[in-house]
Amino acid sequence: MDPLALTAGALREPWRLWTCHLVHFGWGHALANAFALSVPLLLAHRQDRPRLLGMALLAAPLLSLLLLGTVGLGQYCGASGLACVLWAWVGIRLACRRESTFIGFLMLGGLLLKLGAEAALVGSFLIRPEGWQALPAAHLWGSLLGLAFAFPVWPRVSQA
Amino acid sequence: MPRLPRLTSFGLALALLMALGCNTPQTTTRRSSLMDYLYPKQQNAPVPNPAGARLKLPLKLGIAFVPGGSSSWRVQNLMAPGQEKPLLDVVKQSFKDKPWVADIKLVPSTYLRTGGGFENMDQVARMYGVDVMALVSVDQIQYTDPRWYSFTYLSVVGAYVLPGDANDTRTLIDAAVYDVASHTFLLRAPGQSQMKGSSTWAHREVQLREHSAKGLQLAMTDLAKNLDAEVASFKAEIASGDRKDVDVVDRQGVSLRQSGGKNFGGSFGWIEALGALLILGAAVRLRRA
Numbered sequence: 001m002d003p004l005a006l007t008a009g010a011l012r013e014p015w016r017l018w019t020c021h022l023v024h025f026g027w028g029h030a031l032a033n034a035f036a037l038s039v040p041l042l043l044a045h046r047q048d049r050p051r052l053l054g055m056a057l058l059a060a061p062l063l064s065l066l067l068l069g070t071v072g073l074g075q076y077c078g079a080s081g082l083a084c085v086l087w088a089w090v091g092i093r094l095a096c097r098r099e100s101t102f103i104g105f106l107m108l109g110g111l112l113l114k115l116g117a118e119a120a121l122v123g124s125f126l127i128r129p130e131g132w133q134a135l136p137a138a139h140l141w142g143s144l145l146g147l148a149f150a151f152p153v154w155p156r157v158s159q160a
Numbered sequence: 161m162p163r164l165p166r167l168t169s170f171g172l173a174l175a176l177l178m179a180l181g182c183n184t185p186q187t188t189t190r191r192s193s194l195m196d197y198l199y200p201k202q203q204n205a206p207v208p209n210p211a212g213a214r215l216k217l218p219l220k221l222g223i224a225f226v227p228g229g230s231s232s233w234r235v236q237n238l239m240a241p242g243q244e245k246p247l248l249d250v251v252k253q254s255f256k257d258k259p260w261v262a263d264i265k266l267v268p269s270t271y272l273r274t275g276g277g278f279e280n281m282d283q284v285a286r287m288y289g290v291d292v293m294a295l296v297s298v299d300q301i302q303y304t305d306p307r308w309y310s311f312t313y314l315s316v317v318g319a320y321v322l323p324g325d326a327n328d329t330r331t332l333i334d335a336a337v338y339d340v341a342s343h344t345f346l347l348r349a350p351g352q353s354q355m356k357g358s359s360t361w362a363h364r365e366v367q368l369r370e371h372s373a374k375g376l377q378l379a380m381t382d383l384a385k386n387l388d389a390e391v392a393s394f395k396a397e398i399a400s401g402d403r404k405d406v407d408v409v410d411r412q413g414v415s416l417r418q419s420g421g422k423n424f425g426g427s428f429g430w431i432e433a434l435g436a437l438l439i440l441g442a443a444v445r446l447r448r449a
Contacts, residue, residue, distance in 0.1 A: 025425050036428035039436045043443050071424055078426030103443045110435050135424040142426075
């Protein structure tokens with residue numbers, strides 16, 4: 001077992017709640033997730049970035065806790081759940097601003113498309129040849145967490 | 161005067177005797193024992209390999225009915241010719257799509273010797289090229305109890321018309337799974353069924369045969385379901401380290417004991433990354449504009 005991955009023992013070893021989003025099953029896995037993380041970081045408005053990082057630090061363990069039931073006796077690694085948090089959060093923030101509404105909705109649409117594809121193509125599509133399988137629950141919970149973090153600030157952003 | 165009661169009582173006693181003789185409770189037992197097959201009484205039980213079993217996925221699984229003991233009953237006698245394969249097929253169908261199964265071979269019970277032990281199991285496993293053997297033993301008991309009106313069988317017509325027999329068939333099937341290389345016992349699962357019905361005296365044997373076949377089929381279906389649950393439980397035991405004598409290695413060479421079951425990853429695929437790149441490009445263009 002990877003000492004940094006999310007396992008059922010994460011409640012006794014709480015660092016796993018954060019570190020599981022940093023470790024990956026290979027370079028290909030890590031690069032794809034790093035790219036997915038970088039897009040919302042690049043698109044977020046400059047004044048939103050500190051809040052985005054703070055929110056990511058808080059969302060990471062919450063997402064891990066939500067995934068504990070799904071992981072069971074297995075282990076979870078990867079940053080894509082966290083990337084979905086950022087995509088949902090930045091998507092909402094951008095959609096609320098007149099000058100970036102289109103990009104915001106494009107991000108939210110892309111996220112919805114990913115979730116829809118995973119729900120429809122469960123099975124072979126999710127099993128990777130490297131011996132692990134994608135966990136759609138991570139993306140779904142991540143997106144919901146991102147929305148939950150974004151919505152309380154909606155009215156304030158709209159007024160601004 | 162004293163002669164009439166004596167005659168009457170003699171007649172009544174004769175009738176009662178005939179009634180009892182014609183229709184008394186009857187029990188038929190058919191049994192094949194895994195213990196008699198693997199551990200014949202005259203031999204000492206072989207000690208399993210202390211290193212334990214190391215199963216490499218996907219597994220090649222063999223499945224066979226254990227032959228009966230030294231008594232006259234044998235499993236193949238219980239079934240009509242050709243019935244054994246459809247029964248084993250029930251288990252094969254429920255496991256053929258499992259990712260951990262490469263192939264399932266149905267081994268005819270005629271290839272297994274009575275009291276053949278592990279030596280015979282090894283021979284059959286080598287012949288079929290299987291890693292793991294599931295040995296299925298059967299215990300079937302059929303009860304026939306007379307109903308109160310079964311005395312009408314004495315009229316002969318009643319034996320053909322009135323269903324005075326209550327038939328009850330109980331079947332218990334047990335599948336024990338062994339690793340061929342180490343002779344390690346891996347898991348077991350039961351399957352059971354009960355069939356009840358009424359028949360006339362003349363139709364009794366026909367119904368008992370039908371119930372025997374149907375009971376076996378239902379018990380095999382139940383076994384397939386239970387076996388699936390037992391495999392999940394077995395896997396969890398290995399992953400949690402409770403089964404120290406067994407380890408399972410997946411296609412990538414990762415030990416189940418180490419991985420604890422499954423490796424889940426949160427991942428964006430390269431197609432999704434391309435979509436993200438397009439969004440990023442669109443955003444840059446819009447900002448410049």
